[in-house]
Amino acid sequence: MTRVRKAAVDYGLYLVTDAGLTDARLHEVVTAAISGGVGIVQLREKATPTRAFVDRARALVALLRPRGIPLLINDRVDVALAAGADGVHVGQSDMHVGDVRALMGPDAIVGLSVETPAQAKAAEHAPVDYLGVSPVFATATKPDAAPPWGVAGLCGLRRMTRHVLVGIGGIGPVNAAEVLHAGAEGIAVVSAICGAADPLAATRALRAVVDEVRVPVRI
């Protein structure tokens, strides 16, 4: 199966899975998120043995690809290659994006987390498809995260980079519109969907915000 076309990717609502939050419900949560309108999914597993990680990735590729939704793998190029995933998302202590691009090829989606303006500046000519602006707000999912960018920080970043920006960290229905207005092409969420009692309803609510900001009502 060939990868999802990069040009067709909708970064508006981006689901990042969390093994701790979804547990055995991974498939169920992702299925609900698809129905609710996510445009891209990242599988993040920090403590899963490689074999099980590859199995999960393959199952998600089988679920997402027929719907044209790309699957990215957090950190692990080997898992992405073995599972035939659409791309990889890396952080600052993961593999260098130049190495990721060399291994994954030009058609893969490569995302990079930036936690400071200096990191964003260093990434300006890096072979990435988007920057994950992390964290926009303080979050409980990553207690070791850097200080938040805030809406003002995101605005400033929007002016200094040509890259697609996806905000992540502490984003939910209440503050999603702010992030998009500040200049992010999309919002990435973990607990707002994975930790919701009703992941489908939670996804729909976020999708509604994204669609509303994107197509402003004309008076």
Next chain:
Amino acid sequence: MTRVRKAAVDYGLYLVTDAGLTDARLHEVVTAAISGGVGIVQLREKATPTRAFVDRARALVALLRPRGIPLLINDRVDVALAAGADGVHVGQSDMHVGDVRALMGPDAIVGLSVETPAQAKAAEHAPVDYLGVSPVFATATKPDAAPPWGVAGLCGLRRMTRHVLVGIGGIGPVNAAEVLHAGAEGIAVVSAICGAADPLAATRALRAVVDEVRVPVRI
């Protein structure tokens, strides 16, 4: 730089690094082990971020390749590919060896740990270059390891498989000869070198055992 030729690999004395034991001494320990006569090295990092793992792997490739000594990476095909390492060693919960072979190519060295006769039987037609017989003896390095094969178990395994066998687990100068006499082509050690006060002397002592068993004195 092209990989070390598989046919030229000497499995007799195989060093597996341990981040906990070597710490900042990694380079020093491997340099001593080279001088002492190891024929193959595996870099094992269980908690190191990917970027630092790749950096360490590259540094070891630069050290080992000019000497014709292959470097294998434990578990991580992505790190092996990025660093241009010679191969990958996987365990039973790591990537399937079929996937490893597909990603690494036919010239790479692929090793698989087997902890039971059933696992060894399942690996008989697997695309591997050697089996790591783990553990031969009880060991403190891997407290979660399976029950030891023992010398008798290794003898039995030797009769049931066509693969090259490398014993690992609790092997030192005192019992190394037994492992080779039981039919292993080589011995792999972690703490016997990485944990030694004098890694060069420790390697030389093990090498002497390997050479002695291989070239028996004729009367």
